[in-house]
Amino acid sequence: MLTGETGRPEQDREQTSVFLEFARFMPCVLYESQSLVALTYVSESIFDLLGFRRDAVIGWRSFWRECVLDRDFALFEEKFRELDACGSTSFIHRMVNSAGLPVWVSHSLRRELVNGTPLIRGCLVPIGSDKRVYALDQNMVSRFVHRLGNHFQLLTLTINSLRKALPELREAELLQDTVDKAIELTRTFSDCNQLPSWMSEIQLFEVLKAATGSRRALFLAKSVRFEEQVDHVLEGMTIVGDPFLLEVAFGQVIETALDATVSGGFVKLDGKLEICNGASSVARLRVSYTGHPMLGDEVGEATLPTASFRANHDGLGLSVASRFIEMHGGLLRIKTEDRGTEVEISLPLDKTKELSCA
Numbered sequence: 001m002l003t004g005e006t007g008r009p010e011q012d013r014e015q016t017s018v019f020l021e022f023a024r025f026m027p028c029v030l031y032e033s034q035s036l037v038a039l040t041y042v043s044e045s046i047f048d049l050l051g052f053r054r055d056a057v058i059g060w061r062s063f064w065r066e067c068v069l070d071r072d073f074a075l076f077e078e079k080f081r082e083l084d085a086c087g088s089t090s091f092i093h094r095m096v097n098s099a100g101l102p103v104w105v106s107h108s109l110r111r112e113l114v115n116g117t118p119l120i121r122g123c124l125v126p127i128g129s130d131k132r133v134y135a136l137d138q139n140m141v142s143r144f145v146h147r148l149g150n151h152f153q154l155l156t157l158t159i160n161s162l163r164k165a166l167p168e169l170r171e172a173e174l175l176q177d178t179v180d181k182a183i184e185l186t187r188t189f190s191d192c193n194q195l196p197s198w199m200s201e202i203q204l205f206e207v208l209k210a211a212t213g214s215r216r217a218l219f220l221a222k223s224v225r226f227e228e229q230v231d232h233v234l235e236g237m238t239i240v241g242d243p244f245l246l247e248v249a250f251g252q253v254i255e256t257a258l259d260a261t262v263s264g265g266f267v268k269l270d271g272k273l274e275i276c277n278g279a280s281s282v283a284r285l286r287v288s289y290t291g292h293p294m295l296g297d298e299v300g301e302a303t304l305p306t307a308s309f310r311a312n313h314d315g316l317g318l319s320v321a322s323r324f325i326e327m328h329g330g331l332l333r334i335k336t337e338d339r340g341t342e343v344e345i346s347l348p349l350d351k352t353k354e355l356s357c358a
Contacts, residue, residue, distance in 0.1 A: 029124040034117070036080050037061050049126050051098030069094040069102055083111040083120065092127070145190045152186070155179050188320060196242035196327060201350055204283055205235045207243050211250035212269065215258070223263040230271035234283060237273065238350040241328040249324035250285075253332075253343050256317045257289040260341065265290040273349075281349040288342040318343070 029049055032041040038061045046052050057063055068076045072093040082089045088110035094102045109122035162172045219226040257267045267289040274282045322332040330347035
């Protein structure tokens, strides 16, 4: 362990004591290191969870390089570099245990000042039984969707040839309609599979305005009234996120409301700022619409990828919206009554702006 009497020794010793006591009881491996090179401390649980002897690991200068799976090591190095800017980070990767077998671990680490010395403290939790770690790689899914697109193009060319050769053939129209729906479903799935490309500070109101503005013509075409009552305070609020994904999420909710509303009905958008627990700022957006309300089972399944409430439509609508909202730390809820349905979106606002709106 590191020693020294600079900085805040009493507080640092207390933190270290709590850290070591925690290691005795939790099903995880706790460690300390001065850099990415070698461990200066590791909990005894490393033997039960990864099969390594504690004394063999301490001072092993190539421990991480040899025990993190090669395909994950680039991510591992990237996350360590994040500590310089963020102070803490977490991610999931694979390690090779003492038997040479891969083990999925959830890895959390932070940089701290202990006895005046910079120190990295980390926690490894094996999660091999969690089925989510076996989800397909995002790049693999994207390549698969791209290949599907190539086949759709070939099918469309073939259908066009059939139309020219046999203009009265009704089956050609049915084929084209089926291909169009398959393309729409694939495109929506591709959207759902996306991750934020760049998280930055954005104006929430501007993203919301883009989502509503681009869809006003759809409301006019269907003779559905669209009402907005957004608190002007939200106009100055920011959120850290991906503006494209948020715009897609808002748009999917609005389009779902429009599709469920008959001609002559209305869709209403309310938005306001709420201060929770006297500190955290949250944007509450509610989209309510008339029409046939969802049944109990439909409400519970509305955000599942298999659900669809649009006529002649197989898109992922509210599933995409819910996924993208949760990516931004928010939540999408659905409420239904005899008079209609309400979709509520809650999003955390940029913490740097909280004091100004409290």
